[in-house]
Amino acid sequence: MKIRIASDEDWPSIYPFYSAIMAEGRTYAFPEGQSLEEAKPWWMEAPPGRTVVAVVDGVIAGSAKMGPNKPGRGAHIGTGSFLVDPAYQGRGIGRALGEYVVGWHREQGFHGIQFNAVVEVNEPAVHLWTSLGFEVVGTVPEVFDHPEHGLVGQHVMFRRL
Incomplete structure (x- = not known):
């Protein structure tokens, strides 16, 4: 597996699994049913952020996107979002992307990383982020409408760098 910076030419290859994950409605509160062009600005970060791709056998x-969590006085804290093509889940791609994002934020001089909205019933994500040194610092109740579990909370997770 190789992780590299995403280019505009990569977006048509990211979009199919981006669209499938948004349609499932289990992890992100992003709009569903977006076209290729409508979805692109939701995922492809502009500087000072970055979007990367994980490439397996070509x-x-x-993919992951990262950058400052907030502008101005909040810009010392980073954030990130992650997608793994369902056909490739369980192969360590999420962990590799998570490690990349932590390393990038450290190299860029961020003080910490905050994930704003980890769906509390997304046990694989909560387990992964905890194993990478993040902690749940709070849970906002009933803010995510999960297709199977109904209204569930979203964790705010944080890791100091």
Whole structure:
């Protein structure tokens, strides 16, 4: 697996799994049913942020976006979002992307990383982020409408760098 900076030419390869994950409605409160062009600004970060892809055997199997969590006085804290193509889940791609994002934020001089909205019933994500040194610092109740579990909370997770 290789992780590299995403280019505009990569977006058509990311979009199919981006669209499938948004349609499932289990992890992100992003708009569903977006076209290729409508979805692009939701995922492809502009500087000072970055979007990367994880490539396995020449195929884009995952992607992450990262950058400042907030502008101005909040810009010392980073954030990130992650997608792994369902056909490639369980192969360590999410962990590799998570490690990349932590390393990038450290190299860029961020003080910490805050994930604003980890769906509390997304046990694989909560487990992964906890194993990478993040902690749940709070949970906002009933803010995510999960297709199976109904109204569930979203964790705010944080890791100091």
